[in-house]
Amino acid sequence: xxxxxxxxxxFNDDAxxxxxxxxxxxxxxxxxxxxxxxxxxxxxxxxxxxxxxxxVGCGDGTYSVELYDRGGAAFVQGIDPAAAAIEAAxxxxxxxxxxxxxxxxxxxxxxAESFDMAYLRGVLHHMDRPRDxxxxxxxxxxxxxVVEPNGYSPILKLIERVSRYHRGHGEKSYPPHxxxxxTADLGGQVAAGRFAGLVPMFAPDALARLLKIVEPLLEATxxxxxxxxxxxxxxxxxxxxxxxxxxxx
Numbered sequence: 001x002x003x004x005x006x007x008x009x010x011f012n013d014d015a016x017x018x019x020x021x022x023x024x025x026x027x028x029x030x031x032x033x034x035x036x037x038x039x040x041x042x043x044x045x046x047x048x049x050x051x052x053x054x055x056v057g058c059g060d061g062t063y064s065v066e067l068y069d070r071g072g073a074a075f076v077q078g079i080d081p082a083a084a085a086i087e088a089a090x091x092x093x094x095x096x097x098x099x100x101x102x103x104x105x106x107x108x109x110x111x112a113e114s115f116d117m118a119y120l121r122g123v124l125h126h127m128d129r130p131r132d133x134x135x136x137x138x139x140x141x142x143x144x145x146v147v148e149p150n151g152y153s154p155i156l157k158l159i160e161r162v163s164r165y166h167r168g169h170g171e172k173s174y175p176p177h178x179x180x181x182x183t184a185d186l187g188g189q190v191a192a193g194r195f196a197g198l199v200p201m202f203a204p205d206a207l208a209r210l211l212k213i214v215e216p217l218l219e220a221t222x223x224x225x226x227x228x229x230x231x232x233x234x235x236x237x238x239x240x241x242x243x244x245x246x247x248x249x
Contacts, residue, residue: 024062030208033199037215038147038231039066041196042121046145046235048073051116055079056105056137057123061089061098067119068096077115079103105133110140121147125173135186142238144188150195150232151175159200176232183236193234195225 024035048071055064058078067073078100080086089100103109105120106129118141124130125148137144149156151173180190198215199208218228 024060028202029205030199030203031201033208033212034197034201034230035062037197037199038121038233039063039070041194041231041233042145042147043071045192045194045233046117046143048117050074052114053077054108054110054115054118054137054141056108056118056120056133057126058086058089058100060085061092061100063119063121064089064098064100065092065096068093068098075099077101077110079105079108081105105136108136108140112139113142115141116143117141118144120144122149124148124179125171130174131182131186134182134188138183138186138188138236138238144183144236145233146179146183146236147231147233148176148179149173150226150229151178152227153230154227156230176226176234179232180234183234187239188236189239190234190236193232195219195229195232197230198228200230 024031048067051073052075053067053071053073055067055076055078058064058080059082061078064076064078068076074097076096076098078086078089078098079102080089080100081102081104083102086100086102093100101109105123105127118137120133120137124133124146127133134144134146149171152175153173156173176193176195180193183190196219198218199211203211219225
């Protein structure tokens with residue numbers, strides 16, 4: 001069984017037990033803090049207003065709804081292999097101009113140039129073929145926005161080894177330079193990127209509050225932010241034929 005199939009099973013179980021994912025539906029304080037920071041960082045880096053957006057690995061639809069409500073997207077299409085999560089997403093979206101379907105990021109059922117933007121938030125580290133997902137995203141949209149755990153962080157690497165949740169969901173973070181290189185190799189040009197966040201999911205409330213105080217200072221400190229921040233967010237555009245291949249720092 002592939003890693004994608006294993007994760008679909010794990011997330012289906014999450015959705016069936018919680019009516020959504022554990023870190024979004026009725027989430028504890030640390031999850032709310034972490035999600036809010038990542039959403040703010042994403043919206044500060046990319047403009048979704050009036051855009052047709054594909055949310056790749058949309059899960060329970062929480063972030064799809066945010067793209068519509070807070071990002072101002074004109075239309076959001078979510079796709080995810082976990083059928084129970086898609087069912088929860090449809091309920092969450094209500095009457096918004098958002099649609100969802102069950103499908104694979106490795107073989108998106110859309111023609112080239114079907115969307116203005118593709119959004120991949122926290123999905124590549126669950127995959128055994130992340131490059132294929134990036135390739136497909138760049139095929140169906142001229143611009144992609146990627147949010148991934150910061151693979152430079154030694155603390156994250158430790159969490160991935162000891163956390164039952166992380167191990168159960170097959171999480172494997174990638175260093176940002178590798179994500180940028182993959183994007184460049186696949187015909188993309190990284191236009192902007194940033195490290196963000198410090199509060200981890202599922203942390204005790206007291207620790208979450210303390211880390212939230214430290215978070216702005218860490219984000220503002222060169223070098224430290226590259227190893228201490230929780231995620232790396234970047235925006236990339238598909239290069240025109242003959243364009244530069246060197247990714248942005």
